[in-house]
Structures are given as structure tokens and as C-alpha cells.
Amino acid sequence: MSEHERTQTQPSTVDAESTVGEDEQSTGARTVIEARDVSVYYGQEQALQDVDLEIPRRQVTAIIGPSGCGKSTFLRCINRMNDLVDAARVDGRLRFDGTDVYGPEVDPVALRRRVGMVFQHPNPFPKSIYDNVAYGLRIHGRTDELDERVERALQRAALFEEVSDQLEKSALALSGGQQQRLCIARCLAVDPEIILMDEPASALDPVATSKIEDLIESLAEEYTVIIVTHNMQQAARISDQTAVFLTGGELAEYDDTDTIFEDPDSQRVEDYITGKFG
Amino acid sequence: MSKRSTPTEGNGVPPAAGQSPATELQRSEFVVRKERLYGWLIASCAVLTILVTVGIIAALSGKAIVFWTEISPVTFFTGTEWSPIINNAYGVLPLVSGTLIVTLCSALIALPIGLAAAIYLSEYASERARSVLKPALEILAGVPTVIYGYMALVYITPLFQGVLPLSVQLVPPSIPLVPEFTLTVPALQTFNVLSASIVVGIMIIPMVSSISEDALRAVPDSLRQAGYGLGSTKFDVSTKIVVPAATSGIVASYVLAISRAIGETMAVTMAMGMSPQMPHFPNVLDNLAVSSQTITAAMVQIAGADSLGHGPTYEAMFALGLTLFCITLSMNMMAELIRRHFREVYE
Numbered sequence: 001m002s003e004h005e006r007t008q009t010q011p012s013t014v015d016a017e018s019t020v021g022e023d024e025q026s027t028g029a030r031t032v033i034e035a036r037d038v039s040v041y042y043g044q045e046q047a048l049q050d051v052d053l054e055i056p057r058r059q060v061t062a063i064i065g066p067s068g069c070g071k072s073t074f075l076r077c078i079n080r081m082n083d084l085v086d087a088a089r090v091d092g093r094l095r096f097d098g099t100d101v102y103g104p105e106v107d108p109v110a111l112r113r114r115v116g117m118v119f120q121h122p123n124p125f126p127k128s129i130y131d132n133v134a135y136g137l138r139i140h141g142r143t144d145e146l147d148e149r150v151e152r153a154l155q156r157a158a159l160f161e162e163v164s165d166q167l168e169k170s171a172l173a174l175s176g177g178q179q180q181r182l183c184i185a186r187c188l189a190v191d192p193e194i195i196l197m198d199e200p201a202s203a204l205d206p207v208a209t210s211k212i213e214d215l216i217e218s219l220a221e222e223y224t225v226i227i228v229t230h231n232m233q234q235a236a237r238i239s240d241q242t243a244v245f246l247t248g249g250e251l252a253e254y255d256d257t258d259t260i261f262e263d264p265d266s267q268r269v270e271d272y273i274t275g276k277f278g
Numbered sequence: 279m280s281k282r283s284t285p286t287e288g289n290g291v292p293p294a295a296g297q298s299p300a301t302e303l304q305r306s307e308f309v310v311r312k313e314r315l316y317g318w319l320i321a322s323c324a325v326l327t328i329l330v331t332v333g334i335i336a337a338l339s340g341k342a343i344v345f346w347t348e349i350s351p352v353t354f355f356t357g358t359e360w361s362p363i364i365n366n367a368y369g370v371l372p373l374v375s376g377t378l379i380v381t382l383c384s385a386l387i388a389l390p391i392g393l394a395a396a397i398y399l400s401e402y403a404s405e406r407a408r409s410v411l412k413p414a415l416e417i418l419a420g421v422p423t424v425i426y427g428y429m430a431l432v433y434i435t436p437l438f439q440g441v442l443p444l445s446v447q448l449v450p451p452s453i454p455l456v457p458e459f460t461l462t463v464p465a466l467q468t469f470n471v472l473s474a475s476i477v478v479g480i481m482i483i484p485m486v487s488s489i490s491e492d493a494l495r496a497v498p499d500s501l502r503q504a505g506y507g508l509g510s511t512k513f514d515v516s517t518k519i520v521v522p523a524a525t526s527g528i529v530a531s532y533v534l535a536i537s538r539a540i541g542e543t544m545a546v547t548m549a550m551g552m553s554p555q556m557p558h559f560p561n562v563l564d565n566l567a568v569s570s571q572t573i574t575a576a577m578v579q580i581a582g583a584d585s586l587g588h589g590p591t592y593e594a595m596f597a598l599g600l601t602l603f604c605i606t607l608s609m610n611m612m613a614e615l616i617r618r619h620f621r622e623v624y625e
């Protein structure tokens with residue numbers, strides 16, 4: 001089933017990739033995710049209201065806002081993790097490389113291979129470090145040069161030095177920060193184009209957090225990173241664009257990070273950023 | 279329990295407190311006494327279960343030792359004939375073999391089906407399907423075993439007798455050079471191991487599935503999310519993430535189910551009769567077609583004979599009981615080792 005799916009979606013990827021290669025400079029083709037009037041409902045309750053957003057390729061885009069404003073919900077729209085919630089319903093258009101993510105020809109399983117996700121709490125599998133990273137490669141049947149791929153993923157996640165001599169040890173024996181970098185390595189191993197991160201450092205101590213932040217900045221050279229964060233300084237430090245969601249699930253403002261933090265358009269966003277509420 | 283509550287109790291009952299209402303840092307004497315009484319009650323229940331277990335072992339061993347002074351343990355454990363009443367032959371091996379064959383075959387049926395059912399219930403079934411299937415499984419678990427024995431004798435055996443014996447040519451004769459190989463499934467006797475294994479297998483499925491399901495549902499949802507986030511199908515998530523993470527619970531369910539199969543008596547006595555057999559080689563399928571006897575069935579037979587109360591035949595029952603107990607005990611210990619191993623790997 002998945003094999004079949006891959007053959008279906010691959011042509012469009014190749015097309016999109018090549019167009020991007022041609023006019024990397026022109027700003028229009030740099031958009032990788034395009035949301036138009038995206039609304040999400042959980043049963044009767046609306047969690048996102050008509051969100052319009054264009055996310056550029058190979059940059060870090062931060063999503064900030066008070067808790068319960070729909071940041072996670074928006075993130076989970078992009079890789080269709082909301083499909084797993086029975087009550088959730090998504091309206092509007094969401095394009096990834098020009099393809100409608102909710103279109104009939106898109107299989108969420110195939111989509112998630114190209115849009116990876118890192119969660120708020122580190123959630124390594126109760127397996128060895130090696131098996132955690134190899135998991136995605138194995139289920140996708142890409143087991144040639146497995147050792148090399150695993151090592152490369154661990155290196156890109158800045159974890160290899162620390163664990164190179166204990167790859168067969170349980171992932172659960174690692175510290176929280178190491179576990180989170182392992183989860184990032186696990187996600188990188190399958191070569192996604194986009195990495196969604198939902199408050200990836202909120203459960204970590206300051207040292208581990210700063211390692212993750214450095215890592216995210218380096219990842220933006222190869223990947224598109226979309227990160228939800230509670231921490232405004234973090235958004236200011238690591239992101240190129242920032243989207244501010246406010247209570248009720250509306251996108252209040254979306255601009256370059258510098259503009260958002262120094263000179264936001266709306267008073268409400270300024271109040272939120274200066275800590276007057278939220 | 280006592281360690282934690284001691285300091286409170288010591289301070290809580292000042293000698294002069296009497297009937298005066300407890301101050302903020304004290305509890306009334308009545309409450310403290312009540313608490314202590316509950317502690318004793320709970321502890322005595324625990325002690326009772328231990329006493330019963332020890333009592334059983336003592337009772338079994340006492341008579342078993344008497345038996346082994348009359349019949350040497352070497353004869354008992356290495357003898358290949360069990361015919362206590364007619365031939366005075368007390369070799370336990372045919373009974374052990376009968377028990378192990380039925381247990382193995384029923385496990386081959388119940389362990390995969392039970393686990394698959396557990397995966398379905400925990401990962402795939404909608405709330406509505408679950409609300410129908412769970413009670414259905416519990417009913418299956420509640421069917422008296424004598425009814426299973428009856429089913430085997432009256433329905434399952436005739437069903438198989440209708441299609442057996444059967445010869446299947448595994449290598450088509452058209453292929454040159456390869457020697458012809460034919461699989462022959464023999465005809466079933468009226469009492470046979472096959473139908474006994476099938477009903478015992480069905481009998482222990484609910485045990486496997488309900489305990490395994492609890493273990494699967496206890497796997498944190500964050501692991502499933504991680505799996506889906508990596509582009510896993512539901513089947514990948516269930517079999518490569520959830521099942522491995524629940525291994526120790528699944529092993530526990532297997533052990534309990536196998537122990538139950540080893541101890542099963544009524545259904546096997548009815549379905550496979552009372553003719554002790556040494557294992558048949560090399561035609562292993564013959565083992566399933568014939569009547570045989572398990573340790574438990576042999577004990578029932580002795581208990582029903584008129585030699586009750588004296589003599590080696592009577593005492594043999596205790597030696598058999600002790601043997602059975604040792605088999606289940608070693609099963610449980612093996613399972614505990616497996617569980618520890620997985621705990622080391624995963625935690």
C-alpha cells in the first residue's frame with residue numbers, strides 16, 4: 001500500500017524540487033507550506049480560525065502564543081496527525097510543495113515520511129539507541145547501509161560523540177536532553193523535508209535547551225523547521241519568521257522575527273510579547 | 279506498611295489524651311486503633327495465602343516421600359510405562375509427554391490468536407466493537423471446562439474424522455530429481471490429542487487476550503504518536519512499537535495461560551481418553567491422532583479407583599501432584615527470568 005503511495009506522490013516532489021532549484025532566488029517558489037483559510041474544529045469547538053500563512057523553505061519559523069491558542073493544532077495539520085483524533089475536522093486549504101495535503105490522492109502515512117515531527121516530551125522507543133534511529137529506515141525498507149545512515153543521523157543531531165560507544169544501550173538510559181536529540185536523530189534518519197517541533201525544549205533544563213537551540217539553527221541549512229514554543233526569547237533567538245497565535249485560534253500576526261519582536265503591527269501582539277498577558 | 283505509620287502512631291496517642299478531642303497535630307485514639315486493625319486484617323489475609331501454599335506443598339511432599347520409599351524415584355522419573363493398577367508400572371514419562379504435547383499444541387493455537395485478538399481490541403477496535411467483544415471473551419472464559427470436553431468429543435473429533443486420513447503430496451511428481459514427499463495425516467481415534475489440544479487452546483485464548491490487552495493499552499500513547507509521526511502504518515505501530523513495549527505483560531499472559539493448560543483436567547480427560555503414550559517418532563502427527571493421558575487425567579483416574587486411601591497407587595497421586603507442581607513452578611520462574619531480561623533491556 002505504502003509502496004504504491006510513494007510512486008504516486010514522488011513525481012510531484014521531483015517537480016517541485018526542480019522548480020525550486022531553478023529559481024531559488026525568487027521568493028514565490030521558496031514557499032513550502034501554504035495555508036489558506038485553515039480552520040480546525042474539535043467536535044463543535046473551533047480551535048483554529050481561518051489561518052493564512054506561507055512558510056519558506058530552509059528557514060526556522062516559530063509559532064508562539066498563549067497556551068490553548070491552537071499552536072499544536074496547527075502543527076498537527078501539516079502532517080495530518082489530526083487525522084488520529086476522531087473529533088477533529090480540518091477546513092480550508094493546506095499545500096505542501098503545491099500539493100493539497102488534504103487532497104484525495106495524499107496518503108497521510110506517505111506524507112509523514114516527508115514531514116517529520118518532534119514532540120514536547122522526549123518519547124524514544126523502549127529499544128536501543130541504534131534501533132530507535134534505525135526504526136524509520138526499517139519500516140520504509142531502506143536497510144542498505146543502515147549503520148552509516150544511523151551514524152549520520154546521530155551526527156546531524158549532535159549526539160553521536162556522546163553515544164558512539166553505547167549504541168546498543170537502552171535509549172531510556174539517556175538524559176532528557178539526549179533523549180530529545182535522539183528523537184530528532186530518529187526523525188532526521190528518514191530524510192524528511194520539513195521538521196515540525198512542538199515545544200521540543202519545554203521539558204528540558206537550560207543547558208540541554210541551549211544545545212537543542214544550536215541544533216535547530218544548524219538544521220535550517222538543510223531542512224525547513226517549524227517550531228512551536230512557549231518561550232519568546234527562544235523564538236527571538238532561533239527563528240527567521242514568527243507567527244503569533246492568540247486566544248481563540250486566530251493568527252494575530254506573521255512576519256520576520258525581528259519585526260514581530262521590535263515593531264509589531266497590532267497592540268495585542270505587542271501586549272503579548274511584552275508580557276502584559278498570556 | 280508498619281515502618282511508615284510507626285512515627286505517627288507513636289506521637290498520635292499521648293497517654294493523657296483520653297476522651298479529649300484531638301488537637302491539630304494529633305489523631306484521636308479511635309482512628310489510630312482502627313487504622314492499626316485494618317493493617318492487621320490485610321496482613322493476615324496475605325499470611326493466610328502463604329500458609330495455604332505451604333500447606334499444600336507439605337501435604338503433597340509427605341505422601342510423595344512415602345511413595346518414593348516404595349517405588350524408587352529413578353523408576354518413577356525414568357520409567358516409560360504408566361499402568362499403576364494393572365501392571366504395577368509407575369513410569370511418569372508417558373504422562374509428562376502427554377501433558378507437554380497437549381500444552382504445546384494448545385499454546386500453538388492460543389498464543390498467536392490470543393495476541394492477535396489483544397492487538398485488535400487494543401489498537402484497532404472502535405469503542406463499540408470493544409464493548410461487544412470484551413464481554414464475549416469473558417463469557418468464553420466462563421464456560422465450564424466439562425462443556426469444552428463434551429464439544430471435543432461430540433463435535434470436533436467427528437468433524438476431523440470426516441476429512442482424515444489425508445495424504446498431501448508436498449512435492450508435485452512432475453518435478454524431476456526431487457524425491458517424492460507425501461505428508462500423511464493419520465485417521466483420528468475416538469479419543470485423541472488433537473481435539474483435546476484444540477479445546478484447551480480455545481479455553482486459554484481469553485486469558486492471553488485479556489491480560490495482553492491490558493499490557494498493550496498501558497503502553498503510553500506518546501510512543502504511538504512517535505511512530506505515526508515517522509510515517510508508520512497502524513500495523514507497524516501495533517507490531518513494531520506497541521507489542522515490543524508490552525513484552526513483559528504479554529509474556530506474563532502466556533505463562534498464566536500455559537500454566538492453565540498444564541493444569542487442565544476435565545476437558546483433556548474427556549477428549550483424549552486414558553491411554554498413556556510415549557511420544558511417537560518420526561511420524562510426529564501420530565502423536566495427535568491417538569488417545570493419550572496427561573498427569574492430571576492420571577490423577578483423576580487414581581482418585582476414582584477403589585484403591586483410595588492406601589497403597590502405592592494411592593500415594594502415586596501425590597507424587598504426580600508434586601511433579602505437576604514442579605513443572606508449573608519452573609514455568610513461572612522461567613517467565614520471571616524472561617521478564618527481568620526485558621526489564622533490563624527496556625527500563
Ligand SMILES: Nc1ncnc2c1ncn2[C@@H]1O[C@H](COP(=O)(O)OP(=O)(O)O)[C@@H](O)[C@H]1O
Nearest residue numbers: 042047066067068069070071072073074085087
Ligand atoms: N484532541 C482534542 N480534542 C478536543 N479538543 C482539543 C484536542 N486537542 C486540543 N483541543 C483544544 O483545542 C484548543 C487548542 O489546543 P492546542 O492546539 O493544543 O493549543 P496549544 O498547543 O496552543 O496550547 C484547546 O482549546 C484545546 O482544548
Ligand SMILES: [Mg+2]
Nearest residue numbers: 071072073198
Ligand atoms: Mg501545545
